[in-house]
Amino acid sequence: MSPRYYGPSDAPRGGADPAASAIFAPRIYLADPDPLTRTQLAEYLRDKGFDIIAATDMDTAPPPVDVVIVALDSMIQRANKPNWLVAKPEVPTIVLDRPSVFPGRAAPLGFTPDARLSLPVHPRKLMATIRRILSLARVDSVDLREATAFVYSFSGWKLYPDRRLESSDGKTVLVEKRDFELLKALLTFPRHLLTRQQLIAIVWGSDSAIKNRTLDRSITHLRRHLGDDVRFPALIKTVVGVGYRLDVDVDVDVDVDVDVEKS
Numbered sequence: 001m002s003p004r005y006y007g008p009s010d011a012p013r014g015g016a017d018p019a020a021s022a023i024f025a026p027r028i029y030l031a032d033p034d035p036l037t038r039t040q041l042a043e044y045l046r047d048k049g050f051d052i053i054a055a056t057d058m059d060t061a062p063p064p065v066d067v068v069i070v071a072l073d074s075m076i077q078r079a080n081k082p083n084w085l086v087a088k089p090e091v092p093t094i095v096l097d098r099p100s101v102f103p104g105r106a107a108p109l110g111f112t113p114d115a116r117l118s119l120p121v122h123p124r125k126l127m128a129t130i131r132r133i134l135s136l137a138r139v140d141s142v143d144l145r146e147a148t149a150f151v152y153s154f155s156g157w158k159l160y161p162d163r164r165l166e167s168s169d170g171k172t173v174l175v176e177k178r179d180f181e182l183l184k185a186l187l188t189f190p191r192h193l194l195t196r197q198q199l200i201a202i203v204w205g206s207d208s209a210i211k212n213r214t215l216d217r218s219i220t221h222l223r224r225h226l227g228d229d230v231r232f233p234a235l236i237k238t239v240v241g242v243g244y245r246l247d248v249d250v251d252v253d254v255d256v257d258v259d260v261e262k263s
Helices: 018-024 035-047 123-141 177-188 196-204 212-226
Strands: 027-031 051-055 067-073 093-098 115-118 150-154 157-159 164-167 172-174 236-239 243-246 250-254
Touching: 027 035, 035 051, 035 067, 035 123, 067 123, 093 123, 115 123, 150 177, 157 177, 177 196, 177 212, 177 243, 196 212, 196 243, 212 236
Parallel strands: 027 051, 027 067, 067 093, 093 115
Antiparallel strands: 150 157, 150 250, 157 164, 164 172, 236 243
16 A cells, blocks of 8 residues: 655544654653653643653753753753753754743753743644654655655646656646656655755755745746646645645655666
8 A cells, every 4th residue: 555645734533643643753852850840741742642751860861862852940050951951962952941030031052942932831832843843854854865766646646756747637747857856855745844945955955056036936837737826826835935835645656667777
């Protein structure tokens, strides 16, 4: 059976929150010196389907995890922070600031965390932050140049490894190479917002000096190929000031007929 990619709003419902596990079954290291807050956060996140390691000792360095969440008192001194938090951990890090008698004063850090929230934090806001960070980490970790050749099926279209875009009514288009790589990136992360920077890095390379208008032209090419209204698109949607999102579900099959080395 071919895999099906679900977006956040389309994940099947169950006992645990599948929107979390649909990303890649995340494991979270939770460090909080306050036992009450630590217990409440750990129980809430476990109920949402996350694998939680709740640290009772702030000096314990996190094991291999997908996200680190650490709560800090707003007036904590740099010297009193855990040694493992002097530099930014190698995994996405969320800092939760506990308020003090001096509002607006945040604990000094030697790095910029991936997200910084104030306690008490609304559960939905925390969940949205975790999902956003996991989604970004997943995008950055995937190499779309991998050898496996896939056929992507979506909204009455199929995209083949040889750059053929074929509709259910027999229309075939040979997509230009950059446009092909761009569409493949969108198809790999359906219903996920991809920033302009992410898309440019995937298609043209992270060191590229490509301008936003070059990306926009490729998006316009794809919309025209797909018959998507350029002014009011239904498939490739613009998130103003951020990037693009492919707003469809995608089925993926391995194309056994393709010689990857030659394609």
